[in-house]
Amino acid sequence: MSPQAMSNNFEKRFRHHLLLRCGVKENTRILVGLSGGADSAALLHLLKAAGHTTIAAHCNFNLRGNESDADEAFVRDLCRKEGIEVHVQSFETTAYATSHKLSIEMAARELRYRWFQQLMAQHDCDLLATGHHGNDAIETFFLNLSRGTGVRGLTGMDYRREQLIRPLLFASSDEIRNFCKERVLSWREDATNSETLFVRNKIRHQIQPLFEELNPSFFATMQHNLDHLRELAAFFDTEMEKLRNEWVAQEGDTHLIPLRLLREHPQKNSVLFELLRPYGFNSKAAQQIAEGLDSEPGRQFFSATHRLVIDRYNLLLVKDEENDQNRYILEGGSKQLTVPLSLKWASYPKTEAFILSKNPHEVQLDAELIDFPLYLRKARPGDRFIPLGMTGFKKISDFYVDQKLSLLQKEDTWLLTNGHDILWVVGHRIDERYKITPSTRAILHLTLL
Template identity: 50%
Template sequence: MTELTPQNVLKILHDKCGFKTNEAILVAVSGGADSMALLHLLTNRRINICAAHCNFNLRGKESDGDQLLVENYCKENNIELHCKSFNIIEYARDHKLSIEMAARELRYEWFNQLMEQEQLEALVTGHHGNDSIETFFLNLVRGTGVKGLSGIQYKNGKVLRPLLDFSSQQIEEYCNIHQIPFRYDSSNSDVKYLRNKIRHEVIPVLEQMNPSFFSTMLNNMEHIHEAELLLEEVVEQFREEVLVDEHDKVLIPISKLNLYAQKKTILFEVIRPYGFNASVTDDVVQHLDGLSGKQFFSETHRLIKDRHNLLIMPREEVATDHFWLEEKQIQSPVKVEAKIYPKPSDFSFSKDPNLIHLDADLVDLPLLFRKWQEGDRFMPLGMTQFKKVSDFFIDSKFSIVDKEQTWLAISGEDIIWIAGHRIDDRFKITNRTKFVLEVKLG
């Protein structure tokens, strides 16, 4: 086990965290043993540092005691300190977050503001090896990909964590040896929180089974992280060579996904950024050979299993499924304009699928624009028999998304136009037409 010394911490900062000596840094200090030890380890090491403390007011006098300890220590050691008080309960309620997630959001938002304000290059936190091991088991219980099993990383953007090689026991011993004051957070003993349950009930059993459990787990997570990097290369290659990004949606060809023996793992890594978890990934893979139309949802996106592709697109909170159009222009939900004029002697048919001409005397205004419904039928231009709109979609190779996004123009009870594709033969311009109804989409 690596000895906890300023020299070793500085070496980790440089070698594993990518820290440059001339960078000014912000140290997050809670008042606990890990952050107080970190502050001591970095003080007077020819590093330009300042400290930041968050008071979440969750433990009454205990929270105020934490802040007072940090303030006194920084004053005695000439360390610049920034403190901020938060109403965490109100924020969590307003944003429908757990207390833990609300605290994390507020903490890092403020840290980022401070770093920009004070022109600091990095944020250094006191996360240690035990934190990383607990995170491993948290993710294992909740379900995760390879990334979640590699523990906490030394560097994540501008956040640096140079204490990951050390245990909580080493850190407390360092504080005691150097007479560094620190506070115990009483909430860390409450096993109603999953992390605390893992810390106090699960890990002690594993330590009994393996006295070298801490070192073993650090090695395990290092190996998993290396496997994660290999997987990232494969996934990135898959994204570049297979995925099709069509602005508002992402398309994954099922035939190409099926070429990979590890398709479930690759698919999970591809769809994870869109909020889909491992359980949804399992369901998607099970339906790859099933019928089209199956949909899967995350909080922000939906995934549709089409005939040949998986389609990922943002969820729409409110969808308009119909609107009316008189002889005028509208802008929403789509831009459509209509006008009527006498048929000119030199009239010529439009070749633009989004611009149509119909016999105005055969059409009842206003036009209803709506989405496709089961049982819809029309008489496609050039035909003398009715055809189901669903069959027209199939023949035209419409995807599920194409069907959802296509508007039908309705006169009375008749479909006169599948917008952007085909008009109904009964409403076409003929030699008998006197007035032209022109409708333009987009």
């Protein structure tokens, strides 16, 4: 097949997925998230060629200095040449991340989609289109697989979710670049895409190529796998919604889940995770809660937004107002936190040259036992952990007494948590369960600056 024929075939496949997978009708007004990369440039061209009214939106997050400004200039010039209306917004992303206690990645996502929603309302756009492609979906699958996000996370990405569409999910990044070359479409390269410092980039440049060596048709195979998983997730969501309506009761501000029904369910772990997911509990926390179902009443667990109490007959879930104000999130892709502590972290493989740090402000933990995001918070009544070197649990309050901390020192001490587990009493002691052992293969290294 000639390059031109391949290009025409690509456009036909795009229109097929746009209609059948994204449900886009003729003459739709679409806001396009335009980064300036090959995927978004191709998306803009294809939507315009399909006869849709397109409006472009570009975010300058001011994270890459002159490169960010060059991306903005490129997008403006591209839209001027194509006769497409473009809107550009400059964000102080780092300042926003600090003030809202977010990682840079989460801050950029929040800023981006909030602004997109505003633009859609102002310009009567029916849909928001992004240039995510098939390789992005595969990367998301592996990323979620490593984090333990349940069935829904294994679907990678959806072609459509409410007003958001991703019509290029059928295509690989190479196919998109070849299409751009054949149609003589310009685009900008993001230098950070080739770096392997970020987890997603490691998957892209190290993990996917290994699977492609094992199976030359790996991309097509994964497309089929993801389609099957999307169907499975849709079925699972339907069944879980029925279960949620039958099981979860509400009394005032409290949600109740019957312990008896949970204990008797043959898939109680999966069911519990799905029931708790809307309240901010990750798979690690859900596993710990499942293991504590038969513990004495009164045991508490916390997510980023909610407090869960194991009562005599029910799990009780309430909005944790204090938690909203006094808990800070450490995302896996982020590397530094400046508020309320100056803390940086990195993960790397354990090698024979590894030397364990003895500095109390610099700790190393077994990374394979840790499930991001982590949380930084103050102590609460009933908190306990296994101090390094011990075999049994000790209450945090008793540990503070043993360390002879003054009242002010206690109030100023932070806890780093993994689900319900306390990983590190910051500046004092790590948990015995997360220490480096001879079987440790990967290390999470945290430094208090």
